[in-house]
Amino acid sequence: MTPVKLAPVYDPKAVEDKCYRFWLDGNYFRAARDPEKETFTIVIPPPNVTGSLHMGHALDNTIQDILIRWKRMAGYDTLWLPGTDHAGIATQIRVEEHLAQEGLSRHDLGREAFLEKVWEWKEEYHGRIVNQLRKLGVSCDWSRERFTMDEGCSKAVREVFVSLYRKGLICRGDYMINWCPRCNTALSDIEVEHKESPGKLVYIRYPMVERDDYIVVATTRPETMLGDTAVAVHPEDDRYRDYIGEKVILPLMEREIPIIADEYVDPTFGTGAVKITPAHDPNDFAIGQRHNLPAPKVIGDDALMTAEAGRYAGMDRDACRKQVVEELRERGLIDKEEEYSHAVGHCQRCNTVIEPFVSRQWFVKMKPLAEPAIKVVKEGRTRFVPERFTRIYLNWLENVRDWCISRQIWWGHRIPAWYCECGEMIVDYEAPQSCPKCGGGELRQDPDVLDTWFSSALWPFSTLGWPEETPDLKHFFPTDVLVTGYDIIYFWVARMIFMSLEFMGEVPFHDVYIHGLVRDHLGRKMSKSLGNGVDPLEIIDQYGADTLRFTLITGQAPGNDQRFRQENVEASRNFANKIWNASRFVFMNLDNYEYQGLLPEKLSRADRWILHRLNETVAEVGRQLDKYELGEAARCIYDFFWSDYCDWYLEWSKLPLTKGEKAEADRVRSVLLYVLEGTLKLLHPFMPFITEEIWQNLPHTSGALVIASWPEPTEQFQYPEAAAEMELLMGIIKFLRNLRSEVNLPPGQKAKVILNPASEKSCKILNEEIEQLQKMTFAEPLLIEKQKPQKALSALVRDVEAYLPLEGLVDLEAEIKRLEKELTELTKDLERTEGKLANEKFIRKAPADVVEKEKRKQKEFTAHQQKLVSRIQELKKLLTAAN
RNA sequence: GCGCGGUUAGCUUAGUGGAAGAGCGCUACCUUGACACGGUAGAGGUCACAGGUUCGAGCCCUGUAUCGCGCACCA
Numbered sequence: 001m002t003p004v005k006l007a008p009v010y011d012p013k014a015v016e017d018k019c020y021r022f023w024l025d026g027n028y029f030r031a032a033r034d035p036e037k038e039t040f041t042i043v044i045p046p047p048n049v050t051g052s053l054h055m056g057h058a059l060d061n062t063i064q065d066i067l068i069r070w071k072r073m074a075g076y077d078t079l080w081l082p083g084t085d086h087a088g089i090a091t092q093i094r095v096e097e098h099l100a101q102e103g104l105s106r107h108d109l110g111r112e113a114f115l116e117k118v119w120e121w122k123e124e125y126h127g128r129i130v131n132q133l134r135k136l137g138v139s140c141d142w143s144r145e146r147f148t149m150d151e152g153c154s155k156a157v158r159e160v161f162v163s164l165y166r167k168g169l170i171c172r173g174d175y176m177i178n179w180c181p182r183c184n185t186a187l188s189d190i191e192v193e194h195k196e197s198p199g200k201l202v203y204i205r206y207p208m209v210e211r212d213d214y215i216v217v218a219t220t221r222p223e224t225m226l227g228d229t230a231v232a233v234h235p236e237d238d239r240y241r242d243y244i245g246e247k248v249i250l251p252l253m254e255r256e257i258p259i260i261a262d263e264y265v266d267p268t269f270g271t272g273a274v275k276i277t278p279a280h281d282p283n284d285f286a287i288g289q290r291h292n293l294p295a296p297k298v299i300g301d302d303a304l305m306t307a308e309a310g311r312y313a314g315m316d317r318d319a320c321r322k323q324v325v326e327e328l329r330e331r332g333l334i335d336k337e338e339e340y341s342h343a344v345g346h347c348q349r350c351n352t353v354i355e356p357f358v359s360r361q362w363f364v365k366m367k368p369l370a371e372p373a374i375k376v377v378k379e380g381r382t383r384f385v386p387e388r389f390t391r392i393y394l395n396w397l398e399n400v401r402d403w404c405i406s407r408q409i410w411w412g413h414r415i416p417a418w419y420c421e422c423g424e425m426i427v428d429y430e431a432p433q434s435c436p437k438c439g440g441g442e443l444r445q446d447p448d449v450l451d452t453w454f455s456s457a458l459w460p461f462s463t464l465g466w467p468e469e470t471p472d473l474k475h476f477f478p479t480d481v482l483v484t485g486y487d488i489i490y491f492w493v494a495r496m497i498f499m500s501l502e503f504m505g506e507v508p509f510h511d512v513y514i515h516g517l518v519r520d521h522l523g524r525k526m527s528k529s530l531g532n533g534v535d536p537l538e539i540i541d542q543y544g545a546d547t548l549r550f551t552l553i554t555g556q557a558p559g560n561d562q563r564f565r566q567e568n569v570e571a572s573r574n575f576a577n578k579i580w581n582a583s584r585f586v587f588m589n590l591d592n593y594e595y596q597g598l599l600p601e602k603l604s605r606a607d608r609w610i611l612h613r614l615n616e617t618v619a620e621v622g623r624q625l626d627k628y629e630l631g632e633a634a635r636c637i638y639d640f641f642w643s644d645y646c647d648w649y650l651e652w653s654k655l656p657l658t659k660g661e662k663a664e665a666d667r668v669r670s671v672l673l674y675v676l677e678g679t680l681k682l683l684h685p686f687m688p689f690i691t692e693e694i695w696q697n698l699p700h701t702s703g704a705l706v707i708a709s710w711p712e713p714t715e716q717f718q719y720p721e722a723a724a725e726m727e728l729l730m731g732i733i734k735f736l737r738n739l740r741s742e743v744n745l746p747p748g749q750k751a752k753v754i755l756n757p758a759s760e761k762s763c764k765i766l767n768e769e770i771e772q773l774q775k776m777t778f779a780e781p782l783l784i785e786k787q788k789p790q791k792a793l794s795a796l797v798r799d800v801e802a803y804l805p806l807e808g809l810v811d812l813e814a815e816i817k818r819l820e821k822e823l824t825e826l827t828k829d830l831e832r833t834e835g836k837l838a839n840e841k842f843i844r845k846a847p848a849d850v851v852e853k854e855k856r857k858q859k860e861f862t863a864h865q866q867k868l869v870s871r872i873q874e875l876k877k878l879l880t881a882a883n
Numbered sequence: 884g885c886g887c888g889g890u891u892a893g894c895u896u897a898g899u900g901g902a903a904g905a906g907c908g909c910u911a912c913c914u915u916g917a918c919a920c921g922g923u924a925g926a927g928g929u930c931a932c933a934g935g936u937u938c939g940a941g942c943c944c945u946g947u948a949u950c951g952c953g954c955a956c957c958a
Contacts, residue, residue, distance in 0.1 A: 008918070194956085201958080219958055232958095269957040281958080343956070388887065395886075395954070486953090521895090523951085554906085557897065560888080561952090565895065567907045574920040585917035635897075635905070650917080658916085734924085741924045747913055778915095829902070836901095841938040850901050850939090857902075 006587060006697070010580035012544025015693045020134055022692070028072075028706045029139045031079035033475050040071035040078045041479040043460050044140065045492070046148060048087035049125045050094050053132045055518035055526060055564060056485060058536040059556065062549045063515060064483045065138045066630055069685035072139070073710035079476050081463050082133070082140035084126050086149045088412040088452040089183055089349050095121050095411075111410050118411045122147075132537060137545045137688045139706065144472070146463040148455040149413065156462035157413045157455050158429050160503060165427045169365045170405070172417075172425075176285040177359045177404050178345060181303035182352035185408040186361050188451060189401060190490050192354050194343035203271065203335035204328060206231060206248040209256055215240070215248055216335045218270035220342055221280075222328070223321040226253055226309045227298035230276040232287055235261035237272050251333050252324065253310060260291050279358045299355055317355070362406040362415060362448070370397045373498035382497060382507045385628050386559040389486060389514045396490045397498075405451045412449030419444050457495035460508035477504065481511040486559065489514070513628050516561035518552065523563055534564055546687035547573045553686060554638070556631045575638060576690050579683070582646050583694045586672045589657050593669050595700035600716070604656075605769070607671045608722030610649040613640060614678050619713035621682050630686075637682050645675060648730065655775055673698065681711050725765050728798050729773065732766075735795035736777040739804045742793060742818065751804060753779035754787055758799035766800070790878050794819075796867050798860070812879045816872055823868045830861040 007014075023029060042064050047057055064080060072078040095118050096106055106114040126147070133140070146153060164170040177186040202222050205214040215231055228250050233240035240259070247256045264287060265274050278288025278295035288295050298309040305312045305320050312320050328334050345354035374397050376382055377390060384390045406415060418426045420435035421442055434441045458466070460482075464473040478500070484493065493512055500508035520526050526533040539548045550572040555562040603611070617640040624633035653672055656664045677698060684691040684705050695705035736753060745751055755773075757763040766773065766784045774782045792805035793815055836842050836854050843851060 006917090009920075010918095194954090217958070221958090264957095266957050271958090274958045276958090283958080342958095391886075392953075399955085555896080560896095563895065565907085568895075570920070571906050574918090577918065577920045581918035581921085583917085588917070632897075639905080646917085647922085651922095654916085737923060738925085741912070744912075747915070747923065832902080836939075839938055843938080845938050846901075853901080 006580065006584040010577045010690060012546065012689065016545055016689045019689045019692050020137065023706055026704055028704060029141050030143055031141050032077055033471060034077045037077035039476055040076035041476040042068055042481055043081045043463055043479055044083055045484045046083045046085035046459065047129050048090055049084050049122045050087050050090045051125060052128055053536060055534055055536055058136060058548060059515060059518050059552045060483055061133060061136055061138050062552050063630060066685040067481065068139055069688060070625055070710065073708060080140045081144050082142060083146035083463060084129060085456060086412065086452065088407060088409055088449060091118060092409050092411040093349060106410065114410055135537060135540050135545060153455055153462045154413055156458045156466055157450065158416045159467045160458060161416055162427055162429055164364065169368060170362060172362050174358055174360050175363065176282045176356055177361050179301065179355045179357055179359065180347040180350065180352055181355055182350045183347060184301065186359055186404050186406060188404050191348045192345040193348050194345055196341055197344045199340050199342055201338040201340035202325060205333045205335050206251065209247040209249060215273050216271045217273050217275040219275055220340060222324045223317055224277040224280045225275055226312060227277045227279050227296045228257055228275045229278060229293040230258050230260045230291065232260050232262045232265050232274045232276050233272060234265040234267040237267040239272060251331065252327060262287050280356060282356060285358060295358055297357055299357060303355055361404050364403040364405055366400045366402050369498040369502060370400050372501045373397055373494060376501065376507050382509060383511050385511055385513045389489060393489055393494055397494055405454050406448040407451055408448055412452060413455055415446040415448050415450060417446040453491050453495055456492055457499040460496055460500060461504050478506050479509045481513055482509045483513045485517060486514050514559050515556060516559055519561055519563050521563055521565045539569060543569055543573045544576065546576050546690050550575065550634060550687055553630050553634045558628055576687065578642060578646060579690060582650060583676060585650060586676055587697065590669060590699060593666060596670065598670050598674050599667060602667055605722050605725055606649060606652045608719035609726035610644060610671065610675055611717040612719040612723045613644045614675050615713050615717040618682065618711045634686050641679050645679065652772060655772055678711050680705060681708055729769055731797040732800055732802055733773065733776045735797055736802055736804065739793040739795055743806060743809045747778060750778055750780035752781055753777060754783045754789055754803040754805060756786055756788065756801040762800050790874065794871055796864055812875055816875050819868060819872050826861060826865055826868065830865060833858045833861060
């Protein structure tokens with residue numbers, strides 16, 4: 001056969017795009033929907049169409065691709081469904097920023113024209129994202145790609161909204177929400193990030209109406225006092241008990257407000273008296289409802305003071321704060337001010353300080369939805385990996401509050417509610433023709449859109465066709481695993497679970513694999529503002545996608561953050577090159593070879609050993625993948641390939657390959673190929689491009705690696721005896737090399753070696769492998785005989801003594817010192833083992849195999865020790881004789 | 884305040900009960916017919932600290948310190 005020539009250095013650029021096209025052309029990613037096969041389904045966490053992918057996406061998608069490629073090879077009917085998310089606020093902000101460069105606002109364009117612009121933006125960035133994903137090598141079924149605002153997903157959204165509304169689980173009302181004055185919209189609780197910031201705790205005197213006294217209240221937000229409608233104290237608080245029911249004058253507004261009693265007040269904090277602003281604080285809102293207090297809104301949607309703020313109307317909220325404090329001080333109503341650190345809510349998207357206030361919005365009632373979602377996780381029907389994230393999930397759901405789902409933006413799913421002039425509200429799947437109450441035709445649709453996460457929550461089933469009962473939905477739902485970062489457990493994972501339970505009656509996925517964040521090399525979060533982000537495409541361009549994937553996967557332990565470091569990228573690149581060159585070596589040695597498969601009856605000791613090791617590796621990789629230990633699996637393949645296959649087997653093969661005996665060479669070729677093939681399979685999910693490229697060049701394979709069969713461990717290749725024998729040989733070689741380097745013998749220089757085996761068996765093995773031993777240790781001559789040369793360096797491996805007799809080179813004193821050091825260490829080991837064996841509790845309680853192992857160790861150490869001692873004595877005698 | 888995670892070789896880290904692993908860096912040697920993105924050999928670790936459980940602890944339990952994260956916040 002004609003051997004393939006590979007370039008001496010692997011060039012990903014020459015391979016990757018071509019290879020991806022090969023997969024697409026072959027339709028290998030297309031889910032077959034084969035009723036005979038077991039399914040394995042993943043839906044992609046849809047990236048936002050706001051911009052480009054970052055390292056976190058690269059990691060997330062690499063993990064999914066590994067799982068999907070593994071299961072595909074293992075014979076499952078796999079579906080990895082790709083798609084993107086419209087990302088309401090985030091995308092709208094980006095487009096608005098873009099317009100602002102031309103001096104335009106969305107209002108200049110109007111709703112329709114603006115939305116056209118956003119669709120254009122979406123098209124562009126969607127294309128960019130898909131391209132990036134392909135560069136990474138993901139094996140998604142592109143024929144099933146979805147978008148959260150495509151027709152089907154939009155239909156699912158309306159279906160869910162109407163259904164929940166009719167069940168009374170969605171309602172419209174005036175409640176406390178978080179308002180972002182910059183984005184001009186309401187937000188849900190989890191879209192608010194609380195940041196510790198320094199502030200002032202201002203103590204204000206509220207004069208009493210009926211007596212010449214005042215009550216002092218403390219606040220971090222003095223400007224909200226303009227909207228106070230009560231002062232609350234604890235009912236049991238002796239200091240204020242008599243005041244309850246009396247009134248104070250609200251300074252500046254000069255309004256009388258009552259002193260009320262409420263359990264909520266903590267008498268130990270501040271002065272024990274709290275100003276109550278029902279329209280601007282969630283706790284005050286609750287108190288206001290309990291006590292039927294009015295709730296004047298003094299800060300408006302634009303973060304300016306409203307008419308309710310009297311003469312402060314129109315002022316900016318920050319300016320108003322200064323003004324209020326100033327005026328209070330002038331009137332002597334400031335008791336004191338303290339430095340105070342507290343958590344202030346900021347908009348997750350734009351970092352503006354959030355204004356909590358009462359507003360008419362749409363809400364999802366969470367309690368009835370949360371309960372089943374808690375139950376399924378407690379019952380293990382959906383399982384978090386690693387397990388510790390279960391608690392984060394449960395914690396949130398157990399304390400969840402109603403979900404504000406309406407957003408005052410334009411980009412998103414419009415709320416399917418219409419209002420008639422007569423005051424009637426209609427919620428329906430499609431726009432009603434006329435008002436069912438008054439028959440009027442002038443219906444106005446609610447201008448608001450839904451929270452982006454509302455549609456994302458439906459993703460696992462809306463993308464499979466729901467609400468239609470499509471074949472895909474029947475076949476592939478529920479999905480198997482969701483792969484995502486811990487930062488969106490509440491936002492997304494929890495919501496998918498309760499929506500799926502509500503509408504599908506099933507969990508959306510069985511496992512949730514949570515990974516950590518990719519940080520910069522100093523451990524900081526990658527961010528735009530710090531400018532420390534590393535662009536995955538740049539790494540792919542420089543090193544190749546396989547390298548990036550391998551770096552991310554080996555740097556990763558489940559649930560833990562990782563640092564992205566250039567050195568690790570290089571290490572992975574080196575590994576890719578190693579694979580390439582090992583394959584290159586194999587291909588170079590295939591002249592005049594016709595592949596005939598393995599011939600098990602003819603295998604040599606080394607052949608059996610490497611097959612044994614491959615078999616062990618196959619088993620171990622399978623075990624690790626089953627546990628989602630992808631990093632461990634990758635490291636395991638790395639070690640096997642580099643240390644066992646390249647460092648030992650490949651070197652070992654050079655002798656039979658060059659000796660000129662064709663039968664022997666062919667046997668080695670068959671093993672080289674077999675093991676390479678097996679490793680390529682194991683490695684393919686991790687490094688798909690390079691493995692496919694090499695696979696395509698293998699002499700005897702047809703078809704694509706992407707759909708080759710996943711290796712399973714087999715009893716046929718269990719050769720523990722050959723493995724033990726090889727370990728003896730490798731041990732001897734290592735020790736001899738070590739001895740040579742002790743005396744600085746350069747590798748090329750031949751030296752006499754004597755091997756003195758204590759057993760017949762070892763003697764036989766050594767004689768059989770004498771040529772390899774000679775070659776590997778540059779021994780000439782190599783003698784296997786019962787001999788103990790005096791002036792020599794020595795080593796002991798199992799029952800074989802190895803000598804390097806070097807008349808002129810041996811420094812007796814140094815050699816004695818070296819051996820004595822070895823003896824000290826050995827003695828320590830021996831003592832530990834003997835200590836264990838002397839402990840009768842150990843003998844009684846430890847498992848038999850462990851005791852057995854200790855006994856073996858004891859025997860080995862003792863023998864070794866005896867030999868070392870006598871060797872040292874001999875050398876000492878020699879030394880005295882010489883002096 | 885509550886919860887979670889980290890603390891292992893100079894650096895980055897893997898390792899959930901039976902002799903401390905890897906990558907990078909470092910030292911010495913090597914243009915050995917796949918690879919210098921390489922090879923060979925080596926130095927380097929009381930596994931944060933203190934107790935406890937166990938025949939046996941880096942690993943399990945209880946504290947402490949320290950760093951990070953999340954949640955909740957009492958104005």
